[in-house]
Amino acid sequence: MxxxxxxxxxxxxxxxxxxxxxxxxxxxxxxxxxxxxxxxxxxxxxxxxxxxxxxxxxxxxxxxxxxxxxxxxxxxxxxxxxxxxxxxxxxxxxxxxxxxxxxxxxxxxxxxxxxxxxxxxxxxxxxxxxxxxxxxxxxxxxxxxxxxxxxxxxxxxxxxxxxxxxxxxxxxxIGRGFEPRCYENDQYDFQIGKSIQMADGSDLTVIACGPSVQHAVEAAKVLKAEAGLSVRVLNMHTIKPIDKDAIISAVHDTRRIITAEDHSTIGGLGTSVAEVIAETGKSCLLRKLGIPDQFAIVGYPDDLYNHYKIDADGIIEAANAIMGTELEADEDWEDEF
Amino acid sequence: MSAEAQTCPALDAKELDRLRGLCRQARIDLLRSIANAGAGHTGGAMSLVEIVTALYFRVMRVDPARPDWPERDRFILSKGHSSPGLYAALAARGYFPKERLSEFDVAGGMLQGHPDMLKTPGIDMSTGSLGQGLSVGIGMALAGRLKGLNVRVFVLAGDGEMQEGQVWEAAMYAGFHKVSRLVLIVDCNSIQLTGRTDETLSLAPLAGKLEAFGWRCVECDGHDLADLVPALERAVAVEDGPVCVIARTEKGHGVSFIANRVEWHAKAPTPEQLAQAIAELEGAK
Incomplete structure (x- = not known):
């Protein structure tokens, strides 16, 4: 090693x-x-x-x-x-x-x-x-x-x-400059292909990578304090091979998923998560946060993260929106996970 | 067979005769494999026959029993579409049985249209996308230097391929850094897919361009083994920089109705044409 x-x-x-x-x-x-x-x-x-x-x-x-x-x-x-x-x-x-x-x-x-x-x-x-x-x-x-x-x-x-x-x-x-620190210390087990649960929760799951992970952790704290929401945060540091089990558990446990990444919403983390969700055959709300189908504007990274709603503000906004969307009851929800 | 044992009997009439016989047979074998598949780049495969024969039967230190021997010389067919010529030479050299040439371009076979190092013993690098071989060859030569091994690297490119920009990135690096034990051979058959190279995007003066990039160049007749073999042997002996062997060749060389014809770039012979070609080649003994 x-x-x-x-x-x-x-x-x-x-x-x-x-x-x-x-x-x-x-x-x-x-x-x-x-x-x-x-x-x-x-x-x-x-x-x-x-x-x-x-x-x-x-x-x-x-x-x-x-x-x-x-x-x-x-x-x-x-x-x-x-x-x-x-x-x-x-x-x-x-x-x-x-x-x-x-x-x-x-x-x-x-x-x-x-x-x-x-x-x-x-x-x-x-x-x-x-x-x-x-x-x-x-x-x-x-x-x-x-x-x-x-x-x-x-x-x-x-x-x-x-x-x-x-x-x-x-x-x-990796990025260019200082990314916000996610971990209190280095005492955690990093394995390629195995996501890290930064916070547990039962109302919705935010799956993030890169600098968006720290923003998701911050957002979860605010959502807990201000809206009483229980938000799971997954650090999906490996996009491929992706941690399917963690995504499937998030579908099962929360049925609402937000992805956040400093990348196009086409083909990146959000798409990777969507592929796994689709294969479960379960109905699950998904919001993909990232750069939409356009070339990004110019600015300081933090301003751009805010503009493209992949920072804590953007994740909170998406969380409130996704919580306001009703899901139909599914009698067979526990089947075939 | 030890790697040293193969090195170089004198290039006398007998040796030249042996090499010429191998080339004649290689042309027959490659035409059979292309005809069998009904597909393949006939013209370019036939223009490089003497080059790969000279390399595998005389110049390169290789051991077919140990295709992954770390100290072997390396060969990269950067013009990967000409693989049938290389496969014929590899089979003759003993990397795999000659019967397996019938797997060329056949579903599930080990001989792809463009060589795959993971499928075919003796292939040192998968190629096919033009312009990429020289860079990889530089990496192999640098690795040999780092490991203190006397590994020599041969990269065979087409003249049309020299139009690719990456070739010149690589040439600039090798020339400036004097990467040695690196030989680029250009199979100058003068024809590319759509027409004559000189009319498509001329490379002239090719030697002048490479020399300006810090290379030494040797020109030779790519079908005359008495000229080609010494050129390759001289090139690989140069210790202080890269060398390019510009081999003047003829596309489709060896068969009258295929030679020097644009339409034979990627055409397979019919059974009748194959029989006629073999008769011509055997008649040339």
Whole structure:
């Protein structure tokens, strides 16, 4: 297990961005694992993969501004037995180099770990070319690709460590800056594919990933205090393979589900949850919060999260709306779950 | 068979005769497999026959009994659609029985139209989407250097394929960083799907372009083994940077009615055409 000594504390999560924690964790892993190599396309500083390069220059490759070549070279290193960590912005990973990720890496089931930063609208001021609200949708459609969206810095450390021992290609999407910290401490069990219940509840369930997790936790507290609602919050940090059992339990126990993500409402977490709900055959109210079918406006990330209603305010509004919708009684509700 | 044991008898008349015989048979085998499937890229498969034969029977250090031997030389068929030519060479070299060539492009078979490394022994990288092989080859060469292994990497691209932008991202990297033990072979058969390469999007001067990117280039006749084999052997001996072997070839080489014809890019021979082609090839002994 590569997790030895990888304890990241609340202090770290409060003082380092997700990317900074990623760079530090990868550098530490590099000391334990000579098979790790790191690659980027001129974004060593922005993605913090350059930290690894400072310590292990012989195992670090900056290919220049050439993302297609980046993922191809990574595939070649993986074919020779290395474990490449490859980092650039989410938009260049999932769109410009999508075919190289699919064909060179996923098709061969190569052990490449892709850590993409500046996802969603976290690079809000940079504008549409640098937003990436499509990557979860793209990446989860690639056969064999595991897709992880850590909620905060602590979870980023755990995800990066865990992916080392997870066979095959992994896509981890993180933001640009400081994401609100979700966890009081690092003493929780992170397993790829297993969601984390941040709060239990029986009236409705909010399923969130990335920065929306902390907003969902906040919203649940407010809804409890102000409306007496019992809200379950699931941190669905792994989009694929998705934790079906947790979603099915949420359908059974609450019948009302809200999803929240810094991503398009098409193809991401909300769609993944909807697919599971649909297969239960049960009637369950679902509201998908995220970026609608449009290119996001420009602004500070927090303002954009508010604008697109994926922060606590937006989740509270959606919760009140979904609670106001009547559900027909279902005599067979307990059957076939 | 040890990997060293295969290295290089003198390239004398006898050796050239052996290689030519292998090429003649490879053309027959690949045409049979394409005719059997009723599909396949005949023209490009026939233009690379001498190149893959020279590599697998003479230049590359490989062991068919251990296709995943870590220290083997690597080959990437970046122009993956020309797979029937490679499959014929791999079967002849002993990676799998020749009867299995009948699985080409057949449902459930192990020989896909575009090579799949997870299905076919001897394939070092799945390819088919043009322009991607050189990048992967660079990764393999860098890995060999990191591990201290004398792994040599050969990437075979088509001349039409050189129109892909990623090729030049990769060429720029390999040239600037002097990635050695990396040989790019361009199968310059002058024809791409819709027409002649020079009339579609000319690459000229190909050597000049690559040299400007920091490569050394060697030009040779891609069907004359007496010219091709030394060119490949010289290229792989260069220790301080990448080398491109520009192999002048003819699409559909070896059969009169297929050679140098645009329409044979992706056409399968009928049974009559197959018989005629085999008769021609056998008559050329």
């Amino acid at each position: 590569a997790e030895t000594g990888l304890t990241y504390t609340v202090y770290d999560a409060d003082h380092m961005t997700q990317a900074e924690i990623y760079g530090a964790v990868l550098t530490r892993l590099g000391g334990e694992r000579p098979d790790i190599v790191a690659l980027t396309a001129d974004l060593a500083k922005s993605t913090k993969i350059g930290k690894f390069g400072e310590k292990y220059p012989e195992r670090f490759f900056n290919v220049g501004i050439a993302e297609q070549n980046l993922f191809g070279v990574g595939a070649g290193l993986a074919l020779a037995g290395f474990t490449p960590f490859i980092s650039t912005f989410a938009v260049f990973t999932s769109l410009r180099a999508a075919e190289q990720v699919r064909t060179d890496i996923c098709y061969q089931k190569l052990n490449c770990k892709i850590i993409a930063t500046h996802s969603g609208v976290s690079f809000g001021q940079a504008g549409t070319t640098h937003h990436c609200t499509e990557d979860i949708s793209v990446m989860r459609s690639f056969a064999g690709m595991t897709v992880i969206v850590p909620a905060d810095g602590i979870e980023t450390a755990k995800a990066v460590a865990a992916c080392c021992d997870w066979e095959g290609p992994v896509y981890i999407r």
